[in-house]
Amino acid sequence: MQCVLCEIKMDQFGQDFSGIDIYRCPKCLLVKADIPDRATGEGALMYEDAEYFEGWNFNAELDYESFDKSLFEQAEIYVDFIQAHTKGKEMLDVGTGHGLLPYTARKRGYEVEGTDLSQWLCDRLPEKVGFPIHCGPIETIEFSKHYDVITLMHVLEHTTDPLSTIQRCTELLKDHGYIIVVVPNYRSLDCRLKDFASKRGLKKRPFKHLALGHHNWVFSLQNLQRLGKKCGLKSVYLRSGHASWKSGPWHGTLSHLGLAGWCYAVFEK
Numbered sequence: 001m002q003c004v005l006c007e008i009k010m011d012q013f014g015q016d017f018s019g020i021d022i023y024r025c026p027k028c029l030l031v032k033a034d035i036p037d038r039a040t041g042e043g044a045l046m047y048e049d050a051e052y053f054e055g056w057n058f059n060a061e062l063d064y065e066s067f068d069k070s071l072f073e074q075a076e077i078y079v080d081f082i083q084a085h086t087k088g089k090e091m092l093d094v095g096t097g098h099g100l101l102p103y104t105a106r107k108r109g110y111e112v113e114g115t116d117l118s119q120w121l122c123d124r125l126p127e128k129v130g131f132p133i134h135c136g137p138i139e140t141i142e143f144s145k146h147y148d149v150i151t152l153m154h155v156l157e158h159t160t161d162p163l164s165t166i167q168r169c170t171e172l173l174k175d176h177g178y179i180i181v182v183v184p185n186y187r188s189l190d191c192r193l194k195d196f197a198s199k200r201g202l203k204k205r206p207f208k209h210l211a212l213g214h215h216n217w218v219f220s221l222q223n224l225q226r227l228g229k230k231c232g233l234k235s236v237y238l239r240s241g242h243a244s245w246k247s248g249p250w251h252g253t254l255s256h257l258g259l260a261g262w263c264y265a266v267f268e269k
Protein backbone atom coordinates (compact mmCIF):
# COMPACT_ATOMS: atom_id res chain seq x y z
CA MET A 1 0.00 0.00 0.00
CA GLN A 2 1.36 3.40 -1.02
CA CYS A 3 0.83 6.77 0.66
CA VAL A 4 -1.31 8.98 -1.59
CA LEU A 5 0.61 12.04 -0.38
CA CYS A 6 4.25 10.91 -0.28
CA GLU A 7 4.01 8.15 -2.92
CA ILE A 8 6.12 5.80 -0.82
CA LYS A 9 5.34 2.42 0.71
CA MET A 10 3.31 2.54 3.91
CA ASP A 11 4.34 0.38 6.87
CA GLN A 12 1.95 -2.16 8.36
CA PHE A 13 1.43 -0.55 11.74
CA GLY A 14 -0.85 -3.08 13.41
CA GLN A 15 -4.26 -4.69 13.39
CA ASP A 16 -7.35 -3.46 15.16
CA PHE A 17 -9.66 -5.50 17.40
CA SER A 18 -11.87 -6.49 14.44
CA GLY A 19 -8.98 -7.73 12.29
CA ILE A 20 -8.54 -4.68 10.04
CA ASP A 21 -4.92 -4.15 8.96
CA ILE A 22 -3.59 -0.66 9.65
CA TYR A 23 -0.96 1.03 7.46
CA ARG A 24 0.97 4.20 8.25
CA CYS A 25 3.23 6.36 6.11
CA PRO A 26 6.72 6.52 7.70
CA LYS A 27 7.16 10.08 6.39
CA CYS A 28 3.89 11.98 6.96
CA LEU A 29 2.19 9.53 9.39
CA LEU A 30 -1.00 9.33 7.33
CA VAL A 31 -2.94 6.26 8.49
CA LYS A 32 -4.89 4.02 6.09
CA ALA A 33 -7.18 1.12 6.94
CA ASP A 34 -7.23 -1.86 4.58
CA ILE A 35 -11.01 -2.03 4.20
CA PRO A 36 -13.46 -2.11 1.28
CA ASP A 37 -14.49 1.09 -0.46
CA ARG A 38 -17.38 2.63 1.49
CA ALA A 39 -18.46 4.98 -1.28
CA THR A 40 -19.44 2.37 -3.85
CA GLY A 41 -20.74 -1.19 -4.08
CA GLU A 42 -21.90 -2.99 -0.94
CA GLY A 43 -20.17 -0.43 1.29
CA ALA A 44 -22.56 2.28 0.14
CA LEU A 45 -25.64 0.31 1.21
CA MET A 46 -25.25 1.30 4.86
CA TYR A 47 -26.04 4.90 3.87
CA GLU A 48 -29.44 3.79 2.53
CA ASP A 49 -30.53 2.37 5.91
CA ALA A 50 -32.51 4.76 8.11
CA GLU A 51 -31.03 3.10 11.20
CA TYR A 52 -27.59 4.38 10.18
CA PHE A 53 -28.75 7.94 10.83
CA GLU A 54 -30.46 7.10 14.12
CA GLY A 55 -27.03 6.47 15.63
CA TRP A 56 -25.78 10.03 15.06
CA ASN A 57 -28.12 11.98 17.35
CA PHE A 58 -30.71 12.69 14.68
CA ASN A 59 -33.77 10.81 13.51
CA ALA A 60 -34.84 9.24 10.25
CA GLU A 61 -37.75 11.69 9.94
CA LEU A 62 -35.21 14.55 9.77
CA ASP A 63 -37.28 16.42 12.33
CA TYR A 64 -34.97 19.23 13.40
CA GLU A 65 -37.08 20.07 16.46
CA SER A 66 -36.24 16.70 17.99
CA PHE A 67 -32.50 16.75 17.17
CA ASP A 68 -29.96 16.71 19.98
CA LYS A 69 -29.11 20.25 21.12
CA SER A 70 -25.37 19.61 20.65
CA LEU A 71 -25.86 19.30 16.88
CA PHE A 72 -27.22 22.85 16.69
CA GLU A 73 -24.43 24.17 18.91
CA GLN A 74 -21.77 22.59 16.70
CA ALA A 75 -23.40 23.91 13.50
CA GLU A 76 -23.40 27.46 14.93
CA ILE A 77 -19.71 27.14 15.90
CA TYR A 78 -18.83 25.85 12.43
CA VAL A 79 -20.60 28.76 10.72
CA ASP A 80 -18.83 31.19 13.08
CA PHE A 81 -15.57 29.57 11.99
CA ILE A 82 -16.47 29.81 8.29
CA GLN A 83 -17.34 33.51 8.61
CA ALA A 84 -14.11 34.24 10.47
CA HIS A 85 -11.78 32.55 7.96
CA THR A 86 -13.37 32.88 4.51
CA LYS A 87 -15.00 35.39 2.15
CA GLY A 88 -17.96 34.99 -0.19
CA LYS A 89 -21.44 33.57 0.26
CA GLU A 90 -21.79 30.67 -2.21
CA MET A 91 -21.18 27.48 -0.24
CA LEU A 92 -21.14 23.75 -0.96
CA ASP A 93 -21.24 21.34 1.99
CA VAL A 94 -19.80 17.94 1.03
CA GLY A 95 -21.23 14.94 2.90
CA THR A 96 -23.94 17.09 4.39
CA GLY A 97 -25.72 14.36 6.37
CA HIS A 98 -28.54 15.92 8.38
CA GLY A 99 -27.93 19.26 6.63
CA LEU A 100 -27.75 21.42 9.76
CA LEU A 101 -24.53 23.15 8.69
CA PRO A 102 -25.84 24.57 5.38
CA TYR A 103 -29.24 25.13 7.00
CA THR A 104 -27.59 27.32 9.66
CA ALA A 105 -25.37 29.06 7.09
CA ARG A 106 -28.40 29.84 4.94
CA LYS A 107 -30.04 31.65 7.84
CA ARG A 108 -26.95 33.88 7.93
CA GLY A 109 -27.18 34.82 4.26
CA TYR A 110 -25.23 32.08 2.47
CA GLU A 111 -26.42 30.52 -0.80
CA VAL A 112 -26.04 26.82 0.00
CA GLU A 113 -26.03 23.38 -1.59
CA GLY A 114 -25.01 19.98 -0.27
CA THR A 115 -23.85 16.55 -1.38
CA ASP A 116 -24.28 13.13 0.18
CA LEU A 117 -23.72 9.49 -0.72
CA SER A 118 -27.15 8.47 0.53
CA GLN A 119 -29.90 8.44 -2.08
CA TRP A 120 -32.31 7.84 0.81
CA LEU A 121 -31.26 11.12 2.41
CA CYS A 122 -31.03 13.09 -0.86
CA ASP A 123 -34.62 12.12 -1.67
CA ARG A 124 -35.92 13.42 1.68
CA LEU A 125 -33.76 16.29 2.88
CA PRO A 126 -34.30 18.99 0.16
CA GLU A 127 -38.02 19.33 0.88
CA LYS A 128 -37.19 19.78 4.57
CA VAL A 129 -34.46 22.39 4.16
CA GLY A 130 -35.29 24.08 0.86
CA PHE A 131 -31.94 23.76 -0.93
CA PRO A 132 -30.50 21.15 -3.34
CA ILE A 133 -28.59 18.05 -2.19
CA HIS A 134 -26.56 16.35 -4.94
CA CYS A 135 -26.21 12.57 -4.63
CA GLY A 136 -22.93 10.64 -4.96
CA PRO A 137 -19.19 11.09 -4.47
CA ILE A 138 -18.16 14.63 -5.36
CA GLU A 139 -15.86 13.32 -8.10
CA THR A 140 -18.85 11.94 -10.04
CA ILE A 141 -21.29 14.86 -9.66
CA GLU A 142 -21.69 17.46 -12.43
CA PHE A 143 -22.09 20.95 -11.02
CA SER A 144 -23.32 24.04 -12.89
CA LYS A 145 -21.39 26.62 -10.86
CA HIS A 146 -18.30 27.33 -8.77
CA TYR A 147 -18.25 28.13 -5.07
CA ASP A 148 -16.64 30.57 -2.65
CA VAL A 149 -16.51 28.00 0.17
CA ILE A 150 -16.52 24.20 0.16
CA THR A 151 -16.81 22.45 3.53
CA LEU A 152 -15.89 18.88 4.46
CA MET A 153 -16.80 18.45 8.12
CA HIS A 154 -15.88 14.96 9.30
CA VAL A 155 -16.05 13.71 5.73
CA LEU A 156 -12.50 13.36 4.41
CA GLU A 157 -11.73 10.40 6.70
CA HIS A 158 -14.57 8.46 5.02
CA THR A 159 -13.45 8.97 1.41
CA THR A 160 -11.88 6.43 -0.91
CA ASP A 161 -9.11 8.82 -1.96
CA PRO A 162 -8.71 12.11 -0.05
CA LEU A 163 -6.32 13.48 -2.67
CA SER A 164 -8.90 12.96 -5.43
CA THR A 165 -11.61 14.52 -3.26
CA ILE A 166 -9.62 17.70 -2.51
CA GLN A 167 -8.50 17.99 -6.14
CA ARG A 168 -12.15 17.89 -7.25
CA CYS A 169 -13.09 20.48 -4.62
CA THR A 170 -10.28 22.70 -5.92
CA GLU A 171 -11.72 22.48 -9.44
CA LEU A 172 -15.10 23.63 -8.10
CA LEU A 173 -13.72 26.67 -6.28
CA LYS A 174 -13.71 30.22 -7.55
CA ASP A 175 -10.33 31.93 -7.58
CA HIS A 176 -9.42 32.76 -3.97
CA GLY A 177 -12.13 30.36 -2.79
CA TYR A 178 -11.72 28.28 0.36
CA ILE A 179 -11.89 24.63 1.40
CA ILE A 180 -12.55 23.90 5.09
CA VAL A 181 -11.71 20.47 6.50
CA VAL A 182 -12.44 19.11 9.98
CA VAL A 183 -11.23 15.59 10.79
CA PRO A 184 -10.14 13.59 13.86
CA ASN A 185 -6.55 14.34 14.89
CA TYR A 186 -4.28 11.29 14.80
CA ARG A 187 -1.60 13.20 16.75
CA SER A 188 -3.91 14.20 19.59
CA LEU A 189 -2.78 13.35 23.10
CA ASP A 190 -5.68 10.92 23.50
CA CYS A 191 -4.84 9.12 20.26
CA ARG A 192 -1.12 8.89 21.07
CA LEU A 193 -1.82 7.33 24.47
CA LYS A 194 -4.31 4.84 23.03
CA ASP A 195 -1.92 3.94 20.18
CA PHE A 196 0.77 3.25 22.80
CA ALA A 197 -1.58 1.06 24.84
CA SER A 198 -2.85 -0.78 21.73
CA LYS A 199 0.65 -1.60 20.47
CA ARG A 200 1.58 -3.07 23.85
CA GLY A 201 -1.53 -5.18 24.31
CA LEU A 202 -2.88 -3.01 27.12
CA LYS A 203 -6.29 -2.44 25.53
CA LYS A 204 -9.03 -5.06 25.34
CA ARG A 205 -10.04 -3.67 21.93
CA PRO A 206 -6.82 -2.42 20.33
CA PHE A 207 -7.05 0.62 18.04
CA LYS A 208 -10.80 0.97 18.61
CA HIS A 209 -10.18 4.73 18.96
CA LEU A 210 -9.36 4.97 15.23
CA ALA A 211 -12.92 3.88 14.34
CA LEU A 212 -11.68 1.83 11.40
CA GLY A 213 -14.40 0.24 9.31
CA HIS A 214 -16.17 3.58 9.62
CA HIS A 215 -13.08 5.67 8.88
CA ASN A 216 -10.78 4.83 5.96
CA TRP A 217 -8.09 7.39 6.88
CA VAL A 218 -6.75 9.14 9.97
CA PHE A 219 -5.08 12.55 9.53
CA SER A 220 -2.91 15.01 11.42
CA LEU A 221 -2.27 18.74 10.96
CA GLN A 222 1.04 17.96 9.26
CA ASN A 223 -0.29 15.64 6.57
CA LEU A 224 -3.33 17.86 5.98
CA GLN A 225 -0.91 20.66 5.17
CA ARG A 226 0.91 18.32 2.77
CA LEU A 227 -2.43 17.37 1.18
CA GLY A 228 -3.34 20.99 0.53
CA LYS A 229 0.08 21.75 -0.94
CA LYS A 230 -0.13 18.73 -3.25
CA CYS A 231 -3.42 20.12 -4.61
CA GLY A 232 -1.92 23.57 -5.20
CA LEU A 233 -3.67 25.18 -2.23
CA LYS A 234 -2.37 27.61 0.36
CA SER A 235 -2.87 26.63 4.01
CA VAL A 236 -4.26 29.73 5.75
CA TYR A 237 -5.30 28.05 9.02
CA LEU A 238 -4.13 24.83 10.70
CA ARG A 239 -4.96 24.13 14.31
CA SER A 240 -6.37 21.42 16.54
CA GLY A 241 -9.60 21.92 18.46
CA HIS A 242 -12.41 20.21 20.33
CA ALA A 243 -16.15 19.78 20.10
CA SER A 244 -18.37 22.56 21.41
CA TRP A 245 -19.14 20.65 24.61
CA LYS A 246 -15.43 20.41 25.50
CA SER A 247 -14.26 23.93 26.25
CA GLY A 248 -12.39 23.93 29.57
CA PRO A 249 -8.87 25.30 30.24
CA TRP A 250 -7.33 21.85 29.70
CA HIS A 251 -8.93 21.59 26.27
CA GLY A 252 -7.65 25.05 25.38
CA THR A 253 -4.11 24.04 26.33
CA LEU A 254 -4.31 20.91 24.18
CA SER A 255 -5.61 22.96 21.25
CA HIS A 256 -2.72 25.41 21.56
CA LEU A 257 -0.21 22.53 21.56
CA GLY A 258 -1.82 20.79 18.55
CA LEU A 259 -2.88 17.86 20.77
CA ALA A 260 -6.66 18.34 20.75
CA GLY A 261 -9.04 15.78 19.27
CA TRP A 262 -9.90 17.41 15.93
CA CYS A 263 -7.92 19.05 13.13
CA TYR A 264 -9.24 22.30 11.64
CA ALA A 265 -7.76 23.28 8.26
CA VAL A 266 -8.57 26.14 5.88
CA PHE A 267 -7.10 26.12 2.39
CA GLU A 268 -7.24 28.95 -0.14
CA LYS A 269 -7.10 28.56 -3.92
